[in-house]
Amino acid sequence: MNRLLLITLLATAANTAVAAGKPQTDPAAPQRDLQAVRKEITTLQQDIAKKEAVRQQAASAIAESEQALAQTHQVLNALEQKKDTSSSQLEQLQQELQSVRFKVAETRQRVGRLLAGSYKRGQHDAMALMLNQADPNQAGRDLTYYTHITRAQQGQIDKLREQEIQLAAIAERLEDELVRLGRLSADKVREKRQLQAAKSQRLAQATQLDASIRAQQGKLAQLKEDEKQLSALIQRINAQLEQRRQLALRQAAERKKAREDARRIAAEKRRQQVAEAKKQGKAPPPEPKNPPPVETVDEVVDAGASGKAFKSLQGRLKLPVAGEIAGRFGARRGEGNSWKGIYIRSNPGTPVRAVADGTVVYADSLRGFGNAMIIDHGGGYLTVYTGFGTMVRGQGASIRGGDVLGTSGAMDSGETGLYFELRYLGRPINPLSWAG
Numbered sequence: 001m002n003r004l005l006l007i008t009l010l011a012t013a014a015n016t017a018v019a020a021g022k023p024q025t026d027p028a029a030p031q032r033d034l035q036a037v038r039k040e041i042t043t044l045q046q047d048i049a050k051k052e053a054v055r056q057q058a059a060s061a062i063a064e065s066e067q068a069l070a071q072t073h074q075v076l077n078a079l080e081q082k083k084d085t086s087s088s089q090l091e092q093l094q095q096e097l098q099s100v101r102f103k104v105a106e107t108r109q110r111v112g113r114l115l116a117g118s119y120k121r122g123q124h125d126a127m128a129l130m131l132n133q134a135d136p137n138q139a140g141r142d143l144t145y146y147t148h149i150t151r152a153q154q155g156q157i158d159k160l161r162e163q164e165i166q167l168a169a170i171a172e173r174l175e176d177e178l179v180r181l182g183r184l185s186a187d188k189v190r191e192k193r194q195l196q197a198a199k200s201q202r203l204a205q206a207t208q209l210d211a212s213i214r215a216q217q218g219k220l221a222q223l224k225e226d227e228k229q230l231s232a233l234i235q236r237i238n239a240q241l242e243q244r245r246q247l248a249l250r251q252a253a254e255r256k257k258a259r260e261d262a263r264r265i266a267a268e269k270r271r272q273q274v275a276e277a278k279k280q281g282k283a284p285p286p287e288p289k290n291p292p293p294v295e296t297v298d299e300v301v302d303a304g305a306s307g308k309a310f311k312s313l314q315g316r317l318k319l320p321v322a323g324e325i326a327g328r329f330g331a332r333r334g335e336g337n338s339w340k341g342i343y344i345r346s347n348p349g350t351p352v353r354a355v356a357d358g359t360v361v362y363a364d365s366l367r368g369f370g371n372a373m374i375i376d377h378g379g380g381y382l383t384v385y386t387g388f389g390t391m392v393r394g395q396g397a398s399i400r401g402g403d404v405l406g407t408s409g410a411m412d413s414g415e416t417g418l419y420f421e422l423r424y425l426g427r428p429i430n431p432l433s434w435a436g
């Protein structure tokens with residue numbers, strides 16, 4: 001049932017009961033509801049606080065993920081720039097290397113053509129060259145010239161070859177650098193994907209937490225509104241209960257005054273009868289046998305008895321039903337037996353309440369007593385209630401002081417009201433000696 005509807009029903013029932021002049025079925029119920037609502041509020045606030053802490057952690061983790069992603073992105077950009085630079089350098093080196101190789105090949109071709117021409121002309125043989133020349137000095141000069149040319153060409157080839165080797169080594173290093181940069185880029189891409197996945201997961205968690213917190217905050221607001229309404233209802237009920245208590249006290253005072261007035265009138269009448277008999281010289285009439293004064297039970301047990309050890313209630317025990325005490329502990333009953341408890345005459349349908357916390361150990365009809373209920377309060381203490389019209393608690397039920405057990409009805413003898421016993425270790429005790 002919706003809690004707001006329950007509050008409305010409780011308020012309606014309380015107002016109806018007061019308007020009808022009848023006791024409320026269970027005035028402790030709104031108080032228990034209020035305690036339950038406050039407990040739920042506390043639990044919900046703790047849960048929201050925990051989720052807020054988790055959300056803060058998730059937000060911090062998301063911020064860290066974003067920072068790590070930004071750093072990874074920067075590193076990737078730097079690696080890409082390095083890769084671009086190295087690729088450009090490698091391309092330029094490969095062009096230079098190709099140019100050097102072309103120059104080496106061209107120089108080698110030139111030397112080859114030079115040597116081939118010399119060979120065809122017989123210039124490959126220095127002696128022949130010298131003998132074929134008319135001028136020996138010119139022959140020497142030509143030989144020296146060809147020697148210088150050949151050496152120069154070979155030197156150029158050697159330099160170009162050395163440059164080619166250096167360029168090839170640099171290109172190889174650049175290729176290795178590109179491979180290394182590629183691996184680093186791949187690692188950073190994987191790292192970036194992992195960071196993005198972790199960030200997505202944390203964002204989903206944060207979104208879920210936000211939705212849960214919003215829902216719980218809405219529920220918390222509703223619970224606080226329920227608490228406010230329950231508190232207002234309890235204040236009204238307490239005020240109504242206080243009005244009924246004051247009314248009961250006034251009625252009890254009026255009944256007491258009426259009894260005192262009746263006794264005073266009877267005493268005055270007796271005094272006049274004695275004086276008249278004395279005046280006439282007759283024996284005074286015998287003392288009338290007045291019935292014992294009727295004691296009423298106006299204040300019954302309520303939720304204030306809950307949570308207390310039964311032994312601690314001695315001298316403060318409140319009785320379970322409102323009415324008149326028509327049978328006292330130890331007094332003789334009409335059939336010759338004596339009361340082992342007290343009999344409270346009450347109107348049928350009057351609420352009967354548990355006098356203290358305990359467990360129902362018996363809830364059924366009992367021959368000679370009608371519907372009966374026995375509650376074990378622990379420590380060897382039992383209370384017995386008989387004469388129920390209806391019982392609303394069954395065997396095994398846990399009971400708190402002030403809980404409604406049912407309504408008063410009649411015992412098998414036809415007596416209307418409730419019979420109540422208090423026992424310790426099986427021995428009956430006068431409940432009125434514990435009453436306060």
